[in-house]
Amino acid sequence: MEKNATIYIAGHRGMVGSALHRKLLAEGFSRFVFRTSSELDLRDQVAVRDFFATERPDYVFLAAAKVGGIVANNTYRAEFLYDNLQIQNNVIDSAYRTGVKKLLFLGSSCIYPKMAPQPLREDYLLTGTLEPTNEPYAIAKIAGIKLCEAYRSQYGCDFISVMPTNLYGPNDNYDLTNSHVLPAMIRKFHEARVEGKPRVELWGTGTPRREFMHADDLADACYYLMQHYSEPGFVNIGVGDDVSIRTLAELIRGVVGYEGEVHWNTDKPDGTPRKLMDVTKLHALGWKHRVELDEGIRRTYQDFLEKIATYAV
Numbered sequence: 001m002e003k004n005a006t007i008y009i010a011g012h013r014g015m016v017g018s019a020l021h022r023k024l025l026a027e028g029f030s031r032f033v034f035r036t037s038s039e040l041d042l043r044d045q046v047a048v049r050d051f052f053a054t055e056r057p058d059y060v061f062l063a064a065a066k067v068g069g070i071v072a073n074n075t076y077r078a079e080f081l082y083d084n085l086q087i088q089n090n091v092i093d094s095a096y097r098t099g100v101k102k103l104l105f106l107g108s109s110c111i112y113p114k115m116a117p118q119p120l121r122e123d124y125l126l127t128g129t130l131e132p133t134n135e136p137y138a139i140a141k142i143a144g145i146k147l148c149e150a151y152r153s154q155y156g157c158d159f160i161s162v163m164p165t166n167l168y169g170p171n172d173n174y175d176l177t178n179s180h181v182l183p184a185m186i187r188k189f190h191e192a193r194v195e196g197k198p199r200v201e202l203w204g205t206g207t208p209r210r211e212f213m214h215a216d217d218l219a220d221a222c223y224y225l226m227q228h229y230s231e232p233g234f235v236n237i238g239v240g241d242d243v244s245i246r247t248l249a250e251l252i253r254g255v256v257g258y259e260g261e262v263h264w265n266t267d268k269p270d271g272t273p274r275k276l277m278d279v280t281k282l283h284a285l286g287w288k289h290r291v292e293l294d295e296g297i298r299r300t301y302q303d304f305l306e307k308i309a310t311y312a313v
């Protein structure tokens, strides 16, 4: 990417989009195009085509999506399918129509079959049944991967896809119902400590295992792949290691300093038992993560405390 190129980060206010913006600013890029969802609803095909025709970005990072944790995915099933298909179809097709030089599409590790062998290799895609709680979101993400591949093979577009593991970091969603597990635990343990509550409720059995990556590492990997990867196949982005949800709870409880009890509400879903990424391809391409989980949690709790008025509403 040339330093004077115009870059469109779709979803620039989100956790991933804002991390990409920080990364690109640090690398010396200065020409950005941004629109919030209220300024440009990416589900609106006409509006998206007009936007691309007017702004003509050179490079696109597609980090806008309907995103949420296990309960949000399972509750808003129609929106997770419809919104995500619309957003990605409109952005990818408009990028093709206006000659965007390169586009990066963000998928997710939930594209893999629920009971796939571990770690999850890229070639396990479409080899089995998906986890039911996030099937609509996963179907949309699989369609996004296939759309990038099809525009590459039919039209020669340099569109790539990456599949990140579970992410966390600044500008995450801390909503107690719709967030992912890591921000939910930070907020629950923090509020329980401050309010002197004897017990915190967490979801499921605590036995599922998850892999977590800091959003700054993800942004670094995306930038790296924009520079060094132009192939049809997608690339997993992860740290190559996972923890049980119970272990995660203990790590976060320690950082927050909460000493009460944890109650596991088994009426809530566990989801996929394990989704550990195989990162052989990513490492072979020359990229490896830097932020370890304990350090990342400490940094994220600090950020939460600094922005608590906006996060915990």
Ligand SMILES: NC(=O)c1ccc[n+]([C@@H]2O[C@H](COP(=O)([O-])OP(=O)(O)OC[C@H]3O[C@@H](n4cnc5c(N)ncnc54)[C@H](OP(=O)(O)O)[C@@H]3O)[C@@H](O)[C@H]2O)c1
Residues within 6 Å of the ligand: 010, 011, 012, 013, 014, 015, 016, 017, 035, 036, 037, 038, 040, 041, 042, 043, 062, 063, 064, 065, 066, 067, 083, 087, 106, 107, 108, 109, 163, 164, 165, 166, 167, 168, 171, 172, 173, 180
């Ligand atoms: N979070 C994770 O653990 C995780 C893991 C793997 C992959 N990913 C992927 O990474 C990408 C970014 O996720 P994130 O965690 O950064 O999500 P996020 O914090 O919720 O941000 C999503 C962004 O999408 C924008 N958006 C949503 N609907 C839109 C619409 N109809 N029109 C225009 N913009 C819209 C929002 O814009 P406004 O702020 O302007 O409303 C928001 O800034 C997604 O593709 C997600 O699937 C995330």
Ligand SMILES: C[C@@H]1O[C@H](OP(=O)(O)OP(=O)(O)OC[C@H]2O[C@@H](n3cnc4c(=O)[nH]c(N)nc43)[C@H](O)[C@@H]2O)[C@@H](O)[C@H](O)[C@@H]1O
Residues within 6 Å of the ligand: 068, 069, 070, 071, 073, 108, 109, 110, 133, 134, 137, 138, 165, 166, 167, 178, 179, 180, 181, 182, 184, 185, 201, 202, 203, 204, 205, 208, 210, 245, 268, 269, 270, 271, 272
């Ligand atoms: C990255 C995303 O991951 C999502 O799956 P997934 O890892 O299960 O999403 P999470 O919502 O992060 O949940 C991970 C695990 O943490 C447990 N958990 C425990 N306490 C809590 C809590 O307070 N809040 C939340 N949210 N979980 C909690 C939850 O039951 C599940 O086993 C997918 O639904 C999306 O499609 C996407 O792929």
